[in-house]
Amino acid sequence: MLRPGDSILLNDPFRGGAHLPDLTLVSPIFDPSGGEVLAFAANRAHHADVGGATAGSVGATATEIYAEGVRIPPVRFEIGRGRTTGPDGEPAVDNELNESVLDLLLANVRTPEERRGDLRAQTAANATGRRRFHDLLADHGDRLPPAMTALRDYSERRMRAALADLPDGRYEFTDELEGDGHGNGPLTISVAVEIDDTDVQVDFADTAAQTEGPLNAVRAVTVSAVYYAIRCVTDP
Template structure:
């Protein structure tokens, strides 16, 4: 093993980045093939990523931006809240603990080396067709989080390699385990492949990851320095929350300077009765997505890429809702409108880089029924 001061040369750093990303891609392939739900198997509504021992994003596959951005924003808090042991996996879907909405369930596994030292975390998030809400598809016209299904705090789902089927039965009943088992299988594949990457490194994994983060941060800062300094504001609107509240503003001011970027959502609407609210992690995902689109294609997507970006939103507003606000549609609809608002502000700073506004919606159509067949 080389000394702690060693660094990967540019070629080896590039190989390291590619191998980390390939781990995430293989996890996604396993998850898709093993899953039962069309949401995962056909719609590909899932994401896979690697985090370091502190919960900072190291690598991801090209999956769902709102999944990965929200995990990147809040994973460190989940890491600190749990006691991690080899062979365990933790499941969570709470939107106010780094989630998005209840159907998006995250399964996290710690990766230990042969000496028993925690090196990293493997995680995947997948959209489940039924999370226990009153309406088929678990996307009801809701007023509180509890109406949207089963809320899962960080809970041990796999203990010493053994899946807790009793826990799943208690939440969802027998026969609804297939997609959870697919997520566990994807993580097991990720753990195996990541262990191979760590073993093959000529330097400590933590040192390599730190070099990766600094490299991505450097690219981000150089790219952002090309934008003009100043303050740029834009306001867009959510049409309706489903309960009579209309024309709800999403106001954003972006301050660009040599120190970095501050994205401030002051002036946005307060949280509402309907389920178009979103936790701050979803707003962060939308912001990260926009700035990722401004970066060179080859930049590794990791925590370092987002270090120059700070985010602020008033508590209990539409984009930083407080429990028990309903959030089922905030993840799918409000996130799109946040993206348009951030792009609208940046268009004033760099109009040649920003595309025309989209229609600000994900065009979701939910269909479902009750009973067999």
């Protein structure tokens, strides 16, 4: 169960990450009573090295994820100790770094002090996000959560209006990668996009299967790329 002050660290591509050098830190933001999560502060930072067979952790010769670096499932990187009062008298959260997780990570990278600094920058960024959200909550009180919901609803309406302007139909495109660096190829990338009013279905069924080289796209990366492409086309 998440507590005020907790932060979760991960880079596992099969659990929402991208590639291993991208470390994501997610921190829940609770209401003043600490009973309900109202929002999340999150950031993703590309780290110069997370171990593995190749310096930089992006090796063209890798044939399995274990050669690419340390794989981190969602772990508690900051441990919340509850709410407290900051030096300025404002509400704050009390937490501490999970030193065991940090030690394990730093023992498996080539530049541990650089990684330590970048990770502390990530925790500081989320702490700032948490603090500024509470500033908004102090200014606007109970009006803030409904305003957040209204903003998301407005965003959906604008996106659906932009999608409705696109012609209905099925659109297909196919391209190829020459190879994966391990003698496999060409590799087909095929997409079919079906537009029906404000609904869009994107199908990669005819794309090549997983290949030996480090070119595979996990679900999180694929979905993110689709969202980005649609956003660029519609620009709502």
